[in-house]
Amino acid sequence: MSNQHPLSIELANQTPHPSKPQEAIAVCIFEDAPHVSAIGLGDLQGDCEALVRDGEFKGEAGTSQLVYRAGPNGLGARRLLLLGLGSHSDFDASGLRRAASMAAREARAGRIKHLHFMLPDVEGGNERLWTQAVAEGASLGLYAVDFYRQKEDEGPELERLTIIASAETEALRADVSRAKVVADAVNWARALTDEPGAFLPPRELARRAAEMATEFGLRVESLDADEVRERGMGGLWGVGRGSEEKPALIVLRYEPEGAARTDELWAFVGKGITFDTGGISIKHGLDMYEMKTDMAGGAAVLGALRVIAQLKPRRRVIGIVPAAENMPSGHAIKPGDVIKTLAGYTIEVVDTDAEGRLVLSDGIAYARQLGASGIVDLATLTGSIVVALGDHRTGLFSNHDEWAQSVTEAARRAGEPVWRMPVSDDYKKRIESPIADFKNYGGRPDATAAALLLSKFAADTPWVHLDIAGTAWHEEDQPHAPKGSTGVGVRTLVELVCGEGPKP
Numbered sequence: 295m296s297n298q299h300p301l302s303i304e305l306a307n308q309t310p311h312p313s314k315p316q317e318a319i320a321v322c323i324f325e326d327a328p329h330v331s332a333i334g335l336g337d338l339q340g341d342c343e344a345l346v347r348d349g350e351f352k353g354e355a356g357t358s359q360l361v362y363r364a365g366p367n368g369l370g371a372r373r374l375l376l377l378g379l380g381s382h383s384d385f386d387a388s389g390l391r392r393a394a395s396m397a398a399r400e401a402r403a404g405r406i407k408h409l410h411f412m413l414p415d416v417e418g419g420n421e422r423l424w425t426q427a428v429a430e431g432a433s434l435g436l437y438a439v440d441f442y443r444q445k446e447d448e449g450p451e452l453e454r455l456t457i458i459a460s461a462e463t464e465a466l467r468a469d470v471s472r473a474k475v476v477a478d479a480v481n482w483a484r485a486l487t488d489e490p491g492a493f494l495p496p497r498e499l500a501r502r503a504a505e506m507a508t509e510f511g512l513r514v515e516s517l518d519a520d521e522v523r524e525r526g527m528g529g530l531w532g533v534g535r536g537s538e539e540k541p542a543l544i545v546l547r548y549e550p551e552g553a554a555r556t557d558e559l560w561a562f563v564g565k566g567i568t569f570d571t572g573g574i575s576i577k578h579g580l581d582m583y584e585m586k587t588d589m590a591g592g593a594a595v596l597g598a599l600r601v602i603a604q605l606k607p608r609r610r611v612i613g614i615v616p617a618a619e620n621m622p623s624g625h626a627i628k629p630g631d632v633i634k635t636l637a638g639y640t641i642e643v644v645d646t647d648a649e650g651r652l653v654l655s656d657g658i659a660y661a662r663q664l665g666a667s668g669i670v671d672l673a674t675l676t677g678s679i680v681v682a683l684g685d686h687r688t689g690l691f692s693n694h695d696e697w698a699q700s701v702t703e704a705a706r707r708a709g710e711p712v713w714r715m716p717v718s719d720d721y722k723k724r725i726e727s728p729i730a731d732f733k734n735y736g737g738r739p740d741a742t743a744a745a746l747l748l749s750k751f752a753a754d755t756p757w758v759h760l761d762i763a764g765t766a767w768h769e770e771d772q773p774h775a776p777k778g779s780t781g782v783g784v785r786t787l788v789e790l791v792c793g794e795g796p797k798p
């Protein structure tokens with residue numbers, strides 16, 4: 295459920311002369327010269343430069359300021375929203391995207407209905423990329439998590455964004471509409487992730503996935519709990535069996551027009567734990583609170599499929615989300631139990647809180663059964679990756695250098711940076727069990743052990759594992775986003791399938 299106000303985005307190539315109090319002009323300001331960066335600001339250029347000269351605004355990244363300037367001939371007041379972009383050397387599309395998100399948030403807080411955004415004027419600039427970043431950023435910035443807060447009429451909302459570019463072209467218009475498709479899907483995935491666990495058990499996640507699939511023309515091939523058990527998906531079944539809410543394997547398929555069954559198929563597998571109590575190895579205290587977001591990987595996969603269905607690339611893609619609620623009960627798996635996975639391997643469950651790798655092992659095995667030639671899994675998998683990389687880098691693990699490189703490039707273009715970590719049998723002691731083929735927990739370093747275990751299920755299929763435990767959620771309000779989920783992964787997957795970069 296999301297209550298986001300729709301934002302209409304248009305393009306213009308003329309200096310805006312807003313006259314209404316509910317309008318403002320957003321201007322990018324750099325820390326280093328030239329500070330004021332806009333094409334065709336007209337008489338406002340001098341005004342902005344004066345503000346920077348007077349030290350009123352320094353242009354630090356993540357800062358903004360709303361100022362009032364007298365209109366021409368001293369009549370009326372014009373609002374300027376100054377946006378800090380940091381230094382020119384750090385400038386890129388992700389910085390601009392964040393600045394646009396911040397602008398939208400500030401505009402909303404300032405009761406501005408119509409924001410005119412001046413694209414920055416930087417050397418070697420790419421207006422198409424900038425336009426896309428601003429359109430995406432502004433839409434992402436308006437994401438709000440207060441679904442269940444009662445609202446009084448709080449006054450005007452930001453309704454219109456006019457992006458001021460040097461020319462208004464067909465290509466730029468297409469970039470804006472693509473940006474809207476992407477941002478809407480990211481916000482849709484965020485809303486799923488921020489939904490409380492009680493409102494989004496596996497069957498509801500499956501229902502919402504199917505509803506989205508019908509709306510955008512994807513095929514639904516999901517399996518219910520009985521099928522999961524009968525097919526021998528002991529990892530997913532084992533994790534789900536402690537809950538009153540039955541597990542499900544959500545499967546959505548995108549087939550481009552005229553695709554042959556022999557064409558390559560890429561599979562995206564997302565961890566879909568709708569709530570992670572830890573099971574019998576129960577979590578304590580505040581560790582549990584964030585665990586409604588333990589299906590962020592699944593939401594990212596669904597969000598990416600939602601975009602792919604609209605952008606229609608020439609590539610077969612399947613999305614697989616093993617969904618379960620990890621709960622303790624008389625039916626739950628216990629530490630020491632052994633489960634048998636779809637791939638045939640057995641796993642000793644040393645700790646029921648290491649459940650993500652159990653459901654993913656079946657998700658990855660199923661992707662292989664369906665004939666995937668490349669796999670990317672996304673999972674809020676380990677606290678260990680949060681310790682290692684915090685919330686600024688996603689951990690990337692892979693068994694295939696070229697595939698890893700493609701995903702890394704896509705993530706860079708998407709502004710969702712990853713950092714490669716090892717997959718190596720050096721760590722195999724951590725997953726060796728005296729009683730079964732593997733065990734699911736062997737002490738630290740856990741992110742590395744978890745990835746090694748998953749690699750056994752990927753076998754010789756090119757595979758990338760993205761541990762997004764640190765990047766899926768902001769613990770605090772940010773200038774560009776509220777406390778809550780980030781939708782990380784959606785844009786990386788979209789770039790991978792629909793972007794320009796190198797492919798294996």
Ligand code: BES
Nearest residue numbers: 588647648649674675676677678735763
């Ligand atoms: N979902 C958690 C990982 C997690 C931790 C996600 C913090 C987001 C933020 C995962 O299922 C888990 O519980 N991992 C444990 C495993 C351990 C008990 C073997 C962990 O990392 O502490």
Ligand code: MN
Nearest residue numbers: 570647648649
């Ligand atoms: Mn867990």
Ligand code: ZN
Nearest residue numbers: 567570588650
């Ligand atoms: Zn978990």
